[in-house]
Amino acid sequence: MNQWRWGRRSLRTRLLTTVMVPLMALLLLNSLITYVGALFYANHVHDRNLIDDSLTLMQMMATESPDGRVSRQAQFLLEYEPQEHNDFSVFSRAHGLIAGNPSLQPPDGLFKEGNEAQLYDVQIDNHALRAASIQMTNPHDASDLLEVSVAETLHDRRTEARQILLLSIPAQTLLIFAAFLLVWLGVRTGLRQLGPLTTQLANREHDLAPIGDEDVPAEILPLTRTVDDLFGRLRDMLALHERFIADAAHQLRTPLAGLSVHAERAKASSDPATIADALHHIQRLIQRANRTSNQLLALTRAQTTTHEAGDSEPLNLAILIPELAGQRVHEAIAANIDLGYDGPSGPLWIDGDRHRLQEMLDNLIDNGLRYAGNGALMTVVLSRHGDDICLAVEDNGPGVPPAWIERLGERFFRVPGSAEEGSGLGLAIVQRIAEWHGAKVRYFAAGVKSGLRVEIVFPAIRESDRLV
Known part of the structure; x- marks a missing residue:
């Protein structure tokens, strides 16, 4: 018996499962959105820094590099990256590479209008980098243009996005847990409203009156109305049975009484004519009782006014x-x-x-x-x-x-x-x-x-x- 009870489906469990599974899916989706948003933010910040670095390198080329070279200290700062190696390059339209990595050359057609810094993705030695390039007039040759580029790996961007994600997951998990706890308390409190209804039905013995809609939660109304319909059919069925019993008692009383009288006549008399007459009346009364019982059954069937599928x-x-x-x-x-x-x-x-x-x-x-x-x-x-x-x-x-x-x-x-x-x-x-x-x-x-x-x-x- 206990095993059967434990194996029975629980409405509370089903409700909580129905809520918990979407909440966990929501946590995963929110984590994905958080990571994408953090990565977008990190890319935006690093892209801004890349543009600033390219502008700084351009300023340095214009003011601090009279021979067109980049000092070893500046080169170290531009290329330094704790995990991987960043790159820079300075290309002259007239003389080619002046300084930096020759692989870091802006693609053709990058500078369409003006001298604003441009951002693009590039692959160097099987490493993905993000680069910023800017054009400037060669300070030593007014007819020449320089293309100054600075590139960095994507490692820092992804690391920062993961850090933001890891920082947000505990708060999101706590929020989901709090929401689950509130849902659990709500479900528990809501299911308690079934208690009075259960008590009301348990206290009934032979009462088939409708439950009614008063004090019944809207979600339970379809169930209680279905139960009321069932009670109504049961009342009709019981009334039909009671009517059949009353009708049978009413209609069979007279034939049965006549049978008893004529049976006593046949038993008390030795006259063959009297016995034959009594038996004749008994036969007629039996036929009458048989016809009456058949008609009572037919009337009971006819009084069933409920139509079922396939009846007609x-x-x-x-x-x-x-x-x-x-x-x-x-x-x-x-x-x-x-x-x-x-x-x-x-x-x-x-x-x-x-x-x-x-x-x-x-x-x-x-x-x-x-x-x-x-x-x-x-x-x-x-x-x-x-x-x-x-x-x-x-x-x-x-x-x-x-x-x-x-x-x-x-x-x-x-x-x-x-x-x-x-x-x-x-x-x-x-x-x-x-x-x-x-x-x-x-x-x-x-x-x-x-x-x-x-x-x-x-x-x-x-x-x-x-x-x-």
């Missing part, structure tokens, strides 16, 4: 309804009822469930077979009215008094005075299945004086929507 599909009622009605013709013939169909030849598409539609049509036909009467006419009618599709089942039986029309579709409601046995669930099942399909159920008198017409009006789907 495009159905062509012009093909489906004649097929389903044709399966009941033999029962209609046995009941001496003329069952027919009237509908268009073109397609009538709805979005529905085949099994639920079959259950609905079977209950409508059962209702007609049970109450229309011997020799009655019953017709299944399918038609289209604008954007709606109407499925109707009508008969010319005794019908329903206008006072009771509005109550059709209620659970366990049976028209007073009806001689036929029934559970009062058939039209209730039709009502629930119609609601599942987003359809409306309407009841009318089929004729002027008699009969009943039940209409289910479905929303049609367009051909383009069916093909998507």
Whole structure:
């Protein structure tokens, strides 16, 4: 158990890891930026110093070198570098190299306008150097130009950039650590807000009331709303189960009581006629209980109004309804009822469930077979009215008094005075299945004086929507 707990993912760990990894990457990026910036600054300072050295050498050539030579002391200062060797050169346009390293010669075209110092990169003996050159008039020959150049290695520049980087890394690391510590404290404090919610849920026993949005952090709202939706589905499911149990107890009480009475009759009597009559009643009550239980299950399924993916599909009622009605013709013939169909030849598409539609049509036909009467006419009618599709089942039986029309579709409601046995669930099942399909159920008198017409009006789907 402990191993399972340690192996479980921690939200705190994931949050801190999510923050720490970018912070470390930010430290590396900041170090790179710091080094590039320090190198840029070092280059700028050293370039300025190179220009100053070239100007100093030019001044010295103009004032302190009457023979055009550079003193040994000045040469030492110009070339001195603790780690590597710097260079200088003085070239004459007329006489060539006057002093310094012959390899350090400014490239052609370097001086385009004026006599300002120019900076450039050069390779000498496989060493990269940065050089500054300036032009001046030869003080001993006014017709001649001198090109004075001073170059240094890049070692000092890079060393200074690294030193700046090394000085900044501890401060940056400390700053990142402080930021991580603040994030850790923030995450820890933020996760504590889940405590009251956890306590609230833990203290519930059978309470499925919504958690609500009050005092719930915005980041947790999607989770609590999902839990509220789950609670709602559980409440509906429990209510459905409780209703089923209550309905079953209500409907099966009478058949079970009758079974007990007729079983006692058969047990107490030795008369074969009495025993046969009791067994006949027992058989009828068993059939009634069986039908009632089946209808209760069908009603429970129909009361599930939640649509899941794949529950419905495009159905062509012009093909489906004649097929389903044709399966009941033999029962209609046995009941001496003329069952027919009237509908268009073109397609009538709805979005529905085949099994639920079959259950609905079977209950409508059962209702007609049970109450229309011997020799009655019953017709299944399918038609289209604008954007709606109407499925109707009508008969010319005794019908329903206008006072009771509005109550059709209620659970366990049976028209007073009806001689036929029934559970009062058939039209209730039709009502629930119609609601599942987003359809409306309407009841009318089929004729002027008699009969009943039940209409289910479905929303049609367009051909383009069916093909998507």
